[in-house]
């Protein structure tokens with residue numbers, strides 16, 4: 001396949017040849033002629049970007065295929081320009097033994113996009129057999145309970161980090177410290193009762209609004225857990241990567257310690273101010289923060305302090321979300337809307353395209369040692385996304401391909417890709433102005449195999 005006159009993220013206009021799944025040639029515009037039978041894509045006025053690597057998704061198989069499965073999750077990825085995903089271990093069974101890893105690997109063979117599979121840590125994990133498998137990373141290691149209740153104690157965390165260091169495996173950390181959650185906002189808490197002898201259940205401060213989740217899981221709880229994870233990492237010499245960092249404090253701590261971090265689109269584009277509209281659809285861990293922190297996070301994305309954007313794509317059904325704030329499951333989908341939201345920032349002139357390329361492709365490839373991914377360079381995998389930056393549209397849950405059928409970004413503007421290639425295979429084709437779209441075969445492979 002030959003892309004002619006494609007604009008790269010740095011603004012250079014080039015012809016790009018794809019052959020045998022790789023980028024075979026990158027030459028001056030007009031320099032490459034089609035070979036016999038070669039498909040030609042006229043990419044004039046369009047951008048050709050390296051496919052995004054989403055280092056944090058929950059594709060829910062095995063265990064919860066009513067929320068998502070590898071087919072729907074990877075279709076959603078492909079339609080959003082994501083060509084590699086990294087799946088997290090809070091499935092059922094949890095990915096905490098070699099056998100569980102193998103079982104997930106069988107299911108992941110349905111993926112349209114390339115993938116990595118993380119190994120998780122619980123009190124009954126089996127590190128010997130787990131580290132025997134081609135792990136993408138150890139993680140997300142839960143320092144507090146989230147969906148799946150995989151929170152672990154400090155001793156086990158230290159032991160797990162040491163083992164990961166021995167095996168040269170990076171540790172990705174869900175950093176929240178439950179000791180610093182504000183229990184005074186919990187229903188039935190005695191802490192918020194002002195006077196002695198007050199019935200707490202009758203307290204006027206008892207909360208059932210969506211913002212209560214943000215009040216409960218405090219920013220201080222994240223900052224403290226990030227610090228602890230970094231200390232444990234420094235003691236053992238392990239590479240620590242902080243998952244879904246939701247506060248500027250967390251980002252700065254990771255950056256100061258020479259560790260890496262990711263932030264999610266929902267912490268960049270949503271804040272506590274959106275919770276009256278979102279209700280429980282806006283409940284996730286860590287929770288949405290105030291506007292000031294959201295802006296400070298975006299600033300750190302712009303200036304390069306944040307290493308990568310990853311989605312924490314965590315689908316739950318609408319029915320499951322239709323519960324009170326203390327009972328609804330935590331998590332929001334996002335794999336299909338990450339690149340469209342970031343590209344819209346570029347279109348609006350608020351973010352550079354090279355920054356987006358680095359956050360979504362080059363940096364995750366560097367941090368997680370994927371030498372074949374993340375850049376448009378001869379010899380690398382032809383994981384490519386074609387986009388027209390003027391082709392903006394409203395994000396609609398109905399148009400997306402995740403099984404969950406909703407998005408917290410309903411009505412936001414996004415720039416969606418028109419074509420997505422994984423190792424030269426067309427996995428998503430929406431070039432017909434979105435009137436018709438088609439998906440390719442399940443060509444996905446484990447990037448560590």
Ligand SMILES: NC(=O)N[C@@H](CC(=O)O)C(=O)O
Nearest residue numbers: 058146147284285314330331
């Ligand atoms: N982020 C969430 O709120 N939920 C995630 C788990 C996690 O990443 O903590 C899920 O799997 O649903």
Ligand SMILES: [Zn+2]
Nearest residue numbers: 140146174285
């Ligand atoms: Zn998490």
Ligand SMILES: [Zn+2]
Nearest residue numbers: 056088140312
């Ligand atoms: Zn997660």
